[in-house]
Amino acid sequence: MYEPIDLVDSAERTRTALATAVARFSEAWASGSPPDLSAYLPREPSARRTVLIELIKIDLEYRWLRHHFPKRLSDYRAEFTELREGPLPAELVYEELHAVRRGLHTADAPALAEATGAAEDPELPQISSDYRSTMIARPGAQVLLDAIDVGDRIDDFDLLMRIGAGAFAQVYLARQQSMQRLVAVKISHNHGIEPQTLAQLDHEYIVRIFDQRLIADGELKLLYMQYLPGGTLLDVLRLRRSTPEGQHSGQLLLDAVDDVLADKGEVRPADSAVRERTAALTWPETVAWLGRRLADALQHASERGVLHRDIKPANVLLSGEGIPKLADFNVSFSTRVKGASPLAYFGGSLSYMSPEQLEACHPELPATAADLDTRSDIFALAVMLWELLTGRRPFEDETSAGESETSLARMLELRRRPIDSKFLSDLPPDCPAALRQVLLKCLAPDRADRYSCGSELAQQLDLCLEARARDLVYPPPNSWRARLSRWPTPILWLSSLVGIGLATGYLAAHAQNLIRERVPDAINSQIDRGVIACILAVLPLAVVIYVYISRDLLAVLRGLREGRRYDESTLARMRSRTLLWGDLCALNTLLGALIATVTGVLLLRWLTDLPLRLQIHAAMTVLVAGTISVAYTFFLSTFYVVRCVYPIYLRHGRTTEQDSADLHWLRRRTTVYLAISASVPVIGVLAGFSALESDELALVRDSVLGLCAGAGLAFVAAYWLFRKLDADLRALDGVISVPAVGDRSERPRRRRTAGPTGPGK
Numbered sequence: 001m002y003e004p005i006d007l008v009d010s011a012e013r014t015r016t017a018l019a020t021a022v023a024r025f026s027e028a029w030a031s032g033s034p035p036d037l038s039a040y041l042p043r044e045p046s047a048r049r050t051v052l053i054e055l056i057k058i059d060l061e062y063r064w065l066r067h068h069f070p071k072r073l074s075d076y077r078a079e080f081t082e083l084r085e086g087p088l089p090a091e092l093v094y095e096e097l098h099a100v101r102r103g104l105h106t107a108d109a110p111a112l113a114e115a116t117g118a119a120e121d122p123e124l125p126q127i128s129s130d131y132r133s134t135m136i137a138r139p140g141a142q143v144l145l146d147a148i149d150v151g152d153r154i155d156d157f158d159l160l161m162r163i164g165a166g167a168f169a170q171v172y173l174a175r176q177q178s179m180q181r182l183v184a185v186k187i188s189h190n191h192g193i194e195p196q197t198l199a200q201l202d203h204e205y206i207v208r209i210f211d212q213r214l215i216a217d218g219e220l221k222l223l224y225m226q227y228l229p230g231g232t233l234l235d236v237l238r239l240r241r242s243t244p245e246g247q248h249s250g251q252l253l254l255d256a257v258d259d260v261l262a263d264k265g266e267v268r269p270a271d272s273a274v275r276e277r278t279a280a281l282t283w284p285e286t287v288a289w290l291g292r293r294l295a296d297a298l299q300h301a302s303e304r305g306v307l308h309r310d311i312k313p314a315n316v317l318l319s320g321e322g323i324p325k326l327a328d329f330n331v332s333f334s335t336r337v338k339g340a341s342p343l344a345y346f347g348g349s350l351s352y353m354s355p356e357q358l359e360a361c362h363p364e365l366p367a368t369a370a371d372l373d374t375r376s377d378i379f380a381l382a383v384m385l386w387e388l389l390t391g392r393r394p395f396e397d398e399t400s401a402g403e404s405e406t407s408l409a410r411m412l413e414l415r416r417r418p419i420d421s422k423f424l425s426d427l428p429p430d431c432p433a434a435l436r437q438v439l440l441k442c443l444a445p446d447r448a449d450r451y452s453c454g455s456e457l458a459q460q461l462d463l464c465l466e467a468r469a470r471d472l473v474y475p476p477p478n479s480w481r482a483r484l485s486r487w488p489t490p491i492l493w494l495s496s497l498v499g500i501g502l503a504t505g506y507l508a509a510h511a512q513n514l515i516r517e518r519v520p521d522a523i524n525s526q527i528d529r530g531v532i533a534c535i536l537a538v539l540p541l542a543v544v545i546y547v548y549i550s551r552d553l554l555a556v557l558r559g560l561r562e563g564r565r566y567d568e569s570t571l572a573r574m575r576s577r578t579l580l581w582g583d584l585c586a587l588n589t590l591l592g593a594l595i596a597t598v599t600g601v602l603l604l605r606w607l608t609d610l611p612l613r614l615q616i617h618a619a620m621t622v623l624v625a626g627t628i629s630v631a632y633t634f635f636l637s638t639f640y641v642v643r644c645v646y647p648i649y650l651r652h653g654r655t656t657e658q659d660s661a662d663l664h665w666l667r668r669r670t671t672v673y674l675a676i677s678a679s680v681p682v683i684g685v686l687a688g689f690s691a692l693e694s695d696e697l698a699l700v701r702d703s704v705l706g707l708c709a710g711a712g713l714a715f716v717a718a719y720w721l722f723r724k725l726d727a728d729l730r731a732l733d734g735v736i737s738v739p740a741v742g743d744r745s746e747r748p749r750r751r752r753t754a755g756p757t758g759p760g761k
Contacts, residue, residue: 017047018054019168023142025055029062034069038080049082057095057135064103072096086364091134133191141189141219145170148187155213155222157185161264173227173264183210186223190214200304205297207317207327228325230318231260233290233388237313241391248428250281253290253322261320274321284389284431285465288438290316290324291385292461297326298381299454302374309357309372311380312349313387350408351393354379355415355445362408375447378457382442389435390426394419394443416445434474435464437651448565456654459735463650468731473647485644486561488554492581493546495636496589502632502714503593503625506684506707523607530607534599538592545591549584553577557645560652571653578646579666582638586673589633593626613692620687624680624707631677632714635721638670642728655736663733670725677718680711 021040028035037055041048056076063069073096077083148170152159157174160182164171169188176183184207199209208226215222236256243252254275258268269275281289294316301308308315308329315328350358354376359367386394395414419440427436438460444450451457463470475481484491519527556566556574566574601619604610684707689697 017042017044018051019142021051022054022058025058029058029066032067034059034063034067052080052082053089053092054135056092057133060095060099061135064099070103087366090368095134135191141216142168144216144219145187145189154185154187155215157183157222157224159185174224176224182227183224184227186225187215187220188223190218190221200306201301203297203300205293205323205325206300207325226325228317228319229261229264229266230257230320230322232318233313233316233324233384235260236318237388237391240388245428248283250278250283250286250289252283253286254279257318257320257322260318266320269320272321274323278322282430284428284435287385287389288435288461288464290388291381292458292465293324294326294381295378295454295458295461297454298374298377299458301326302377302454307372307374308377308380309369310349310352311377311384312352313384316384350411351395351397352380352383353415354447355412356447358408358412358415362412373447374453375450378442378450378454379447381457382439386423386439386443389428389431389439390423392423392426394423396420418445419443432464432470432474433476434460434470437474438464453654459655460651462735466731466735468727469735472643472728472732473650475647481644484640485648488557488640488645489546489550491640491644492550492585492637495640496585496629496633498636499586499589499629499631499633500592502710503629506625506628506703506710518610519608526607527603530599530603534596538595541595542588542592545588546585549588550581553581557648560648566652568653571649572656572658575646575649575655575659576662578641578649579662581641581645582634583669585637586630586634590626590630593622593629596622596626617687617690617692620690624684624687627676627683628680628711628714631673631680631718634673635670635677635718635725638666639721639725642666642725642732647732650732650736659736660733663729663736667726667729670722670729674718674722677711677715680715681708684708684711 021042025035025037025040028040037052037059040055041051056073059071063071073083073088073092076092077088083089145168148154148159150159150162150172154174156176156178157172158177159172159174161173162170163173163184168191169186172185172187174183174185175181202208207228210224210226212224213222214220236253239256239259240248240252260266261268278286278289294311298308306329308326310328311326315326317325317327319325350361353361354372356367357369357372357376357380359365360369360371383393383395395411397411397414424436438457441460442450442457451460463473472481475485553574556570559566600622601615604615604618685704689700689704692700
C-alpha cells in the first residue's frame, strides 16, 4: 500500500512545533527575566533536539544583547543531555561567537573561539562583521505572520488568495498595484538568503524573482515573484496515485494542471504546441521530460554556486502548459552571497535527502552541510522522479521516519544500499531501460558514482526521450549489441577479413585465366610461395598496427566495463578516436593491399617474362581489389563501432560541441566511402580490360562481369549500412548538439527518428 499523500511530513510537524515553541518562549522573555527553557521543549523526540537548538539561539540573543544574563554553551551542554554527546552543533558555536562579539563581552571572543575549537574550523565564519543569523524563526515574527490574511494590503500588494502555507511562511496570489500585474507573494520570517540566492539565478526552469521588501519593522520579509497558476508536482503525484495503472501518460500531467487551473478560475491555455506534444508522451517519457528540465535548472544553479538542498514535488511549480520551474530556495546555499554559510538555514525534507545530506542531519555523525555538492541535489531529484514514475519513493521508510535518531539512522542505512528489487518491479512496463539506468545511477549510495552535474544528467534524460538514441546507448541486456560490444577486436578483424576475402576472390578469378595459365607450374609454385611469404610478413605488421591504434580504445572500454572512472579529457579523446576506428581499420587493410600490389608486381617481374602491359594490368587489378577491401571494411567496422562501441561512452561524462563536430565529420566520410563503393564496378571494368589485347578480353570477361554483379549487390548492402549509419548518427547528434544550458526553449523541433513525439528541448 502507498502511504497517504496527505500524511503530514515529519519535517513539517517539527517546523510547526518549532514555530509554536519559539512564539511562546519569546513571549516569556517579555517579562525581562530568563524563562526556564526546558519548559518549552516538546515531548516528541523527533522535534526536541531541533527545537532545543533554536531556543538556545534565541536565549543567547536575549541574554547577551537585550539583557545581561550571560550564559555559555558549556552551561547548556551540562543542562541538556541532547548536547552532551559529540561536538556542539556548529550553528550554536557560530551564534555564540557573534553574540559575544556583539554583546558587552567582546573581549572574551578570542578566548571563546579557542575554548570551543571554532577557530580551527575553516568552514565556520570567525569573529567578523559578516554576521548572518542562523535562526529559523525570529522572536515575535510568528505572531506578526499569523496576523496577515487574504484581503490585506501589504506594502504595494493586495493579497487575493492564499496559495500555500508553511510553519514560517505563507504564499499569496496578489496584485501589485504599481505595476498592475498578478504576482506570487511569499511572506516569511526574516531569515535565510533566499532572495539573494534567487537573484543569482535567471533561468527558464527556475521561478523568476522580482524583488523583496522588509515589513513589520524588519521581522518579516516579502518576496514577490513570477506567478505560476498550474500548481505543483505534488498535485501531479496525487493524481498519478489515484489514476489506475495503465492510464498514465503525458495527458495526466496536463489533467493535474487543468484541475488546479479550474479551482483557481484560470483559463486553460489554448492552441499550445507544448501541451499537444506533452499529451502524446508516455508516462515514463513525461517523467524524463520533467526531469530533463529540472536537471537544466540544477546545472544553472550550480554554475552560480547555488545548492537547492530541498528538492521535492511541492517545490516544483508548473505553468499552465505544464512546464516545471524549481522554486523555494529557502534552505539553499550560495557561495556568491557575502557572509553566507552552508551551515546556516540547513534543512530540507528527509524523505528526499541523499545519504550525505542525512549524515549532515544526524547529530552523532561528523558530516556537515558544508560537505554537500550538486550531486546531493541530483539524488533528491531522482527520488522525486522515481516517485512520480511509480507512485512511491524507492525506500521503505517507516511512517515515523526521521522522528528519532534511530529512525534517521534507519533512513540513512536504506540509502546506503542499492535500490531493492521490489522497488524495481514497481517501474511501469513501458519504462525504457535507459530511464531505469539513469535513475539508478542518480540514486547511487556513493556520490562519486552519480552524474557529476546537472548538464550530464540532462543529456542522459534527453537520450530517454529519443527512441533510436536511447536504444543505441542503453541496449537491452541480452541484445546482440550488448553482447557484441564486449568483442571489438575479433569483430573488427572479421570485418577486415570480409573485405579482404571479397577482394582476394576477385583477384584469384581474374588472374587465373589471364596470367596463371600462361606461367609454368614451377613458376606458379614460386609465386604461391612468394604470396604466402608476403602474407606471413604483412599479417604481423597489420596486427602491430592494429594494437598500436587500438591500445587506448581497448583499455578504456575494458576499464569502463570494470567500473573504473576516467577524467573528462580522457573520455572526450576516446570518443573522438572511436569514431575514427573504422577508418583506421580500413587504412590498415589498404596498407596490406598496397604491399600485396607491390609484391605481386615484383614477383611477376622477377619470376616471369610476361610483357610490361600485363604486369601493369595485374597491378591495377590488385589496386581494384584493395579498393573493394577498403570500402567494405569501413562500412562493416564503422557500423559495428557506431552501433555497439561508441554509445558506451555516451553513458559516461559530458559531451561537447566537438562531439557533434566529430559525428558530422563521420557522416561526411560515410558519403565518400559510399561513393567509393559505388565506383567499384566502373573502376573494375576500366581496370579489368585495360592494357589487354583483343584476344585477351575474353579471358577476363567472366571475372569482370562477375565483379560488376557482385559489386552491385555489395553496393546495395553498403547503401543499406549507409542509411542505417546515417540515421544512427543523426539520432546521436540530436541528443549531443544541444543549445547552451539556460538557452533551451519549448518551441517545436523536427523529430529525426521514429517514436513518440515529445516536446522540444
